[in-house]
Amino acid sequence: MVKICCIGAGYVGGPTMAVIALKCPDIEVAVVDISVPRITAWNSDQLPIYEPGLEDVVKQCRGKNLFFSTDVEKHVREADIVFVSVNTPTKTRGLGAGKAADLTYWESAARMIADVSKSDKIVVEKSTVPVKTAEAIEKILTHNSKGINFQILSNPEFLAEGTAIEDLFKPDRVLIGGRETPAGQKAIKTLKDVYAHWVPEENIITTNLWSAELSKLAANAFLAQRISSVNAMSALCEATGANVNEVSYAIGKDTRIGSKFLNPSVGFGGSCFQKDILNLVYICECNGLPEVAEYWRQVIKINDYQKSRFVNRVVASMFNTVSNKKIAVLGFAFKKDTGDTRETPAIDVCKDFQKIYDNMQKPAFVFDGRNIVDVEKLRNIGFIVYSIGKPLDAWLKDMPAVA
Ligand SMILES: NC(=O)C1=CN([C@@H]2O[C@H](COP(=O)(O)OP(=O)(O)OC[C@H]3O[C@@H](n4cnc5c(N)ncnc54)[C@H](O)[C@@H]3O)[C@@H](O)[C@H]2O)C=CC1
């Protein structure tokens, strides 16, 4: 029986391994972590993360071929394939602080793998890492290998939070990068066979290591760039009377552009877009490509601009000050967990609006950073409504855009 161990029981490691265990009953999967509370939660009825469908998957295989443990070394030692899915945040200190990826967790995981291994292993980069990381990992592993053969593969994850299980069940593609040597190709084939349990072969792409590593950063950069592009348009829409939703719909009908990921917003959030683009910027700078670095940095700049634009609208329209005013924030997460709006509490929140208005000081404002409220309805109640990239409320027209 093939044994898999995944180091890191987080948003990626947990759901990804649960789905592998479900789809591959002939494989034993152990998810390990240094965090005792996280592992305790994975072994309880209160999983540490919420993803629609996750609980069902975990319940079907936990204790059969899916195990969660803090005994990191034991499971790494026994595994044929070791996934590393530890966090890779932005460095806060030292060289490249504020941009480069912090590989401390990755490095300590690699050193531990080298220390405890007694048999050949395939080590899979699941975390998002800078291009060329595999070279450094290879060095750590081979210099401490005691004659053991390690093959490094890059297998970046493309799931989005909120749709993780759906994305893992039906990935647009699985990407596996490896060395172009016979041993590297054999390792690619071994990992490909795992995914082939449920992913059609034509959706499993194999490349060299560097293409796989870079494709992950490139994919997130392209996705974030679309959001910054539509958000930049939203500012122009507000200045001209165009409606950003109409513009977005019109351009998205062009099949070359496509309609997905063109929703204007108060800016993208989440743990990865900003960190991965900053990482890309840093890599470009290190490779002597300042123009390319500047090009991608602009995606972050527009995102920051969009956030401050929103705040400026809030403050400016409330007579240039929000001190001593009560502001309710509806929806604090960075995104919703599903695209399905049936039975959503938001519908009730919108229905309840008349009551909210009656209890508010006047003038009463709604600032919609996601363009989800029914603007006409709220204006009829009496609210002053700001929606991103849409024709401005009469009240806002007379107010400066910047406080
Ligand atoms: N969150 C997401 O939706 C996605 C994240 N990614 C990437 O996947 C990687 C992991 O992200 P998340 O799962 O969100 O992070 P996370 O922070 O939820 O999980 C990482 C886990 O690794 C554990 N860990 C760190 N060092 C360890 C060590 N030496 N030994 C054992 N366990 C260790 C931590 O305790 C933590 O539980 C990151 O590189 C991220 O960029 C990629 C695609 C999607």
Ligand SMILES: O=C(O)[C@H]1O[C@H](OP(=O)(O)OP(=O)(O)OC[C@H]2O[C@@H](n3ccc(=O)[nH]c3=O)[C@H](O)[C@@H]2O)[C@H](O)[C@@H](O)[C@@H]1O
């Ligand atoms: O590497 C990662 O961590 C992941 O990052 C994103 O996934 P995630 O951040 O979970 O969620 P998204 O659905 O991409 O949303 C990110 C942010 O962009 C915003 N967004 C998204 C789409 C859109 O049209 N407009 C928009 O403002 C969302 O509201 C949210 O704040 C990518 O979609 C995943 O493919 C990738 O694996």
